[in-house]
Amino acid sequence: MPPQPNYQHIVVKGLPYDRGFSYGAQTKEKVQKCLAHYRQPGKLLPEDVSIRIIEDVYIPGIAEFFPEALPELRGIADGAGVSLNEIVLLNARYDLARIRGKSIRPFPQKRNAGEMGDLVAGNGLANSLATNDETDGCEDGADGVNECTSAGFLAECTANGDVILAQNWDMSANIFLNDTAVYLEIHPDPSEDLPIMFVMTEAGQLGRSGFNSAGLAVCASSLMSTEDYFPIDLAQAPGAAQEPVLPMSFIRRQFLHNSNFANALVNVKNAPRHCSNSLVVGTADSFVMALEITPTAAHLCYPEGKENFVVHANHFVSSSFHASKWTDRYPGGSSWFRAERVARKVRPHNDGGLTEKKIISAFSDHLSMPSSVCQHMEDSTVRNVPDYPYKGAQVTLAHLMYNLTQRTATVCKGPPCMGVFTKFEIPKTTNM
Numbered sequence: 001m002p003p004q005p006n007y008q009h010i011v012v013k014g015l016p017y018d019r020g021f022s023y024g025a026q027t028k029e030k031v032q033k034c035l036a037h038y039r040q041p042g043k044l045l046p047e048d049v050s051i052r053i054i055e056d057v058y059i060p061g062i063a064e065f066f067p068e069a070l071p072e073l074r075g076i077a078d079g080a081g082v083s084l085n086e087i088v089l090l091n092a093r094y095d096l097a098r099i100r101g102k103s104i105r106p107f108p109q110k111r112n113a114g115e116m117g118d119l120v121a122g123n124g125l126a127n128s129l130a131t132n133d134e135t136d137g138c139e140d141g142a143d144g145v146n147e148c149t150s151a152g153f154l155a156e157c158t159a160n161g162d163v164i165l166a167q168n169w170d171m172s173a174n175i176f177l178n179d180t181a182v183y184l185e186i187h188p189d190p191s192e193d194l195p196i197m198f199v200m201t202e203a204g205q206l207g208r209s210g211f212n213s214a215g216l217a218v219c220a221s222s223l224m225s226t227e228d229y230f231p232i233d234l235a236q237a238p239g240a241a242q243e244p245v246l247p248m249s250f251i252r253r254q255f256l257h258n259s260n261f262a263n264a265l266v267n268v269k270n271a272p273r274h275c276s277n278s279l280v281v282g283t284a285d286s287f288v289m290a291l292e293i294t295p296t297a298a299h300l301c302y303p304e305g306k307e308n309f310v311v312h313a314n315h316f317v318s319s320s321f322h323a324s325k326w327t328d329r330y331p332g333g334s335s336w337f338r339a340e341r342v343a344r345k346v347r348p349h350n351d352g353g354l355t356e357k358k359i360i361s362a363f364s365d366h367l368s369m370p371s372s373v374c375q376h377m378e379d380s381t382v383r384n385v386p387d388y389p390y391k392g393a394q395v396t397l398a399h400l401m402y403n404l405t406q407r408t409a410t411v412c413k414g415p416p417c418m419g420v421f422t423k424f425e426i427p428k429t430t431n432m
Contacts, residue, residue, distance in 0.1 A: 006413050006422045007179065007200075007398065013187040016068060020075020023184065024087075030180045030203035031080040034090055037174050044089075044096040052238075053096070054088045057231045061244035062088075065271060066254050068192070069206060076204055090204040092247035095275045098228055103329075105229040107243075147314045147394070148221035149338045149363065149373050150280040151346070152288025155405070157308035158354045162405035165282050167209060167219040168363050168416065169400065170375050173393040175202060176414060181397060183411060183424065184210075196426045197256045198409050200400050206253040211402040211409065213429040214259035215284025218252050219400070222314050223276040224329035225321075227294045231274040245272040248293075252279065259430065261285065269298050278312050284404035292318050294326065308350050311339040334371035341365045341373055356401060356410060363399055364417035370394060374415045 010026050012019035024031065038044055045053070062069055077087045089096070098104075150167040158164060175181050180203050188194040199210030211217035231245055246254075251271045258264035261283040268279065274295050282288035290301035290312040299318035303310050314335035316328045345362035346354060365373040377395040399416035402409050407426050412419025 006411065006420065007181045007183055009183045009185065009422075009424065011185045011187070013189075015189045015192070016070075016072035017075040019186065019188070020072035020077075021079040022075075024076035024079025024081075024204070026079075027182060027203040028080045030178075030182070031076075031082060031087075031090070033178050034180050034202055034204055035082065035086055037178070037180075038089065038093055044093060045100055050089055050096055051085055053231055054085050054092065056242040057245055058088055058092055058247055059084070060242070061246045061272060062250060064244050065246050066250050068257075069250060069253070072206065080204060082204075087204055088247075090202065091206060091249045093202075094208075094222075094249060094277075095247045098224060098275050099230045105226060107231065107233040107235075108229055109233070109235070147333075147335060147338075147371075148219075149311070149313050149342055150219035150221050150278070150290075151309060151311040151339075151342055151359075151362075152219075152280045152282045152290070153346075153354060153359070154288055154303065154308040155286040156352065157346075157350055159349075159352060160355075161352075162403050163215075163282055163284050163286050163288065164356070164359065164401060164403050164405075165211070165217045165219050165280060165288065166359050166363060166401045167221075167280070167399070168373060168375070169200065169209070169397045170394060171397050173377050173395045176377070176395050176397050181413075183409070185424070185426065194257050195259050195429050198402075198424060198426050199253070199256070200398060200409075200411065201249075205249055207256065208249055208252060209400060210252075210256055211404060211407070212256045212259070213407060213426050215404045215407065215428070216256060216258060216261055216264055217282050217402045217404050218255045219280045219402075220248070220252050221278040221280075221312060223278045223292060223294075223316065225276045225294050225316065225326050226329060227296065227326040228275045228329070229295065243272075245274050248273060248275055248277045251277075251293075255279075255281065261287065265291075268293065278314065280310065280312055282404055284407075292316050292321055294321070297321075297324070306350070307343075307347070309343070309346055309354075311342045311346075313339040334368060334373075337367065338365075338373045341367055356403075359401060360399065360416050360419075360421075364415070366417070374417050376415055 012022045153164045155161045186197040195212035195214040197212045199207030201208045209219045255264045277293045279291040292299035299321040315330040342362045375396045396415040409424045412421045
């Protein structure tokens with residue numbers, strides 16, 4: 001794979017609808033490519049099921065718990081020439097890819113586990129879900145299900161005393177091949193009293209990882225637990241009110257709307273959700289941690305012992321999660337070693353010797369390719385696991401390094417071992 005030019009950098013300014021419209025207009029072709037891809041059979045839930053979840057659960061959830069996002073979403077839709085439902089679908093593709101198949105927990109009537117066979121099939125959704133297995137017969141599988149490796153480094157760890165979050169974003173190669181990811185720089189209107197944000201995301205999404213001018217950052221990776229559930233109560237008649245929740249991408253973006261780290265964590269903990277997610281978060285005030293988010297809990301992971309960093313991949317490691325009644329749905333594989341491989345390359349530089357070059361080297365590890373920290377565009381070689389979710393060609397779509405102290409992003413398209421890096425900078429604002 002030859003070195004790649006970087007993804008498109010988009011700058012939007014103004015009030016939510018206006019900057020959304022600008023964003024949508026600048027990415028119209030990319031948004032439509034994304035929609036065409038996720039509408040293919042087997043990528044997400046059947047479209048009628050997805051639309052019902054969007055209209056009955058997600059949009060009410062956004063309106064109640066993150067209302068300032070709605071005008072921005074409408075602006076993106078109008079600018080790209082698509083519907084609001086379609087833009088919400090793009091923003092919810094992580095969640096919609098994780099609630100398929102016979103093993104997914106139904107809506108928790110009493111907040112306890114159940115079986116698909118217990119569902120009421122009167123509205124037709126239960127039968128649709130029960131026959132929609134993990135890949136729906138599609139060779140490429142659910143490429144909304146992705147594996148990533150993320151890390152946070154304290155000021156004590158780095159040679160220049162900067163706080164850094166870094167990630168390899170690994171996913172299906174379609175985003176890389178179609179060039180549908182973007183670097184989105186957001187300058188809110190002063191009347192909103194929000195920090196400036198820089199996010200890496202798929203076109204049409206509000207963000208999947210990023211940092212802000214107050215020095216807060218978040219990197220997200222996939223997690224799957226048996227607590228994850230289908231968000232429609234099938235015992236209710238069509239049209240009846242459902243319990244609103246937020247797709248995970250909105251929770252990450254909401255984190256970046258904060259200038260205060262504690263307030264950002266409050267938003268994460270209290271946001272209603274139906275899927276699990278791993279978040280590595282940090283602040284320029286030299287604190288980093290990993291959050292293992294489930295529908296009802298946030299399990300916390302901190303730098304251990306004398307280590308001045310935290311690394312996380314795609315399986316649960318917190319003792320509190322493993323002491324709960326829920327279990328990890330991760331099917332086994334590279335997550336069990338990727339975080340440790342990065343950690344081993346970082347540990348010799350733990351006490352003030354870590355540079356950006358050494359971080360890139362740590363994230364360029366190739367143990368067990370193609371399922372390595374640094375993934376090149378190769379098909380999965382797993383055999384005899386019918387429900388294995390990581391099928392088709394996978395690749396490191398981008399390496400992201402957010403320097404919270406300097407308010408810079410150093411990024412490349414594709415694997416970091418051959419990346420052509422570009423640095424972006426946003427102004428500093430007060431972290432209060």
